[in-house]
Amino acid sequence: MFDRSRLPDPLAYYESQGLDLTGWGRWRTTRCEFHGGSDSMRINIERGGFCCMNCQEKGGDVLAYDMAIHGGTFVDAAKRLGAWVDDPRDADQVRRRPLPFNPRDALEVLAEDAFFIAYCALYVHHGGMLTDGDRAALLDSAGRVDGIAWKVKP
Numbered sequence: 001m002f003d004r005s006r007l008p009d010p011l012a013y014y015e016s017q018g019l020d021l022t023g024w025g026r027w028r029t030t031r032c033e034f035h036g037g038s039d040s041m042r043i044n045i046e047r048g049g050f051c052c053m054n055c056q057e058k059g060g061d062v063l064a065y066d067m068a069i070h071g072g073t074f075v076d077a078a079k080r081l082g083a084w085v086d087d088p089r090d091a092d093q094v095r096r097r098p099l100p101f102n103p104r105d106a107l108e109v110l111a112e113d114a115f116f117i118a119y120c121a122l123y124v125h126h127g128g129m130l131t132d133g134d135r136a137a138l139l140d141s142a143g144r145v146d147g148i149a150w151k152v153k154p
């Protein structure tokens with residue numbers, strides 16, 4: 001059976017995957033292994049949730065990440081992470097799933113986009129010129145706000 005309490009600490013897990021997490025808050029920044037971006041992955045070190053600000057790969061816990069990176073079933077990933085205890089009475093394992101990216105995590109990611117969009121607006125208001133890169137990032141932010149609103153399941 002799956003025992004969530006045996007999952008590794010998110011910070012230790014992500015570091016064991018060779019990732020270098022920067023920042024100090026609950027959300028850390030690291031490279032995205034899914035599309036190869038150098039600093040677009042945000043990781044929640046309390047719950048293990050992750051979301052790439054560029055390719056939008058996301059999930060709600062270290063299990064979701066491990067399945068996305070290494071493949072296999074939920075049970076395979078739980079075993080890899082030491083969170084599986086053999087129990088012949090357990091018959092409902094096929095119904096188990098990693099946690100989806102949760103709505104609260106989504107709101108925190110959106111908050112970052114909101115600040116970025118506001119920053120760009122103020123910069124232009126004060127006569128600044130956005131670079132092509134800034135404009136692309138601004139459209140990405142707006143697209144993420146739109147996309148996350150429809151894709152995150154409760």
Ligand SMILES: [Zn+2]
Nearest residue numbers: 032035052055
């Ligand atoms: Zn990515």
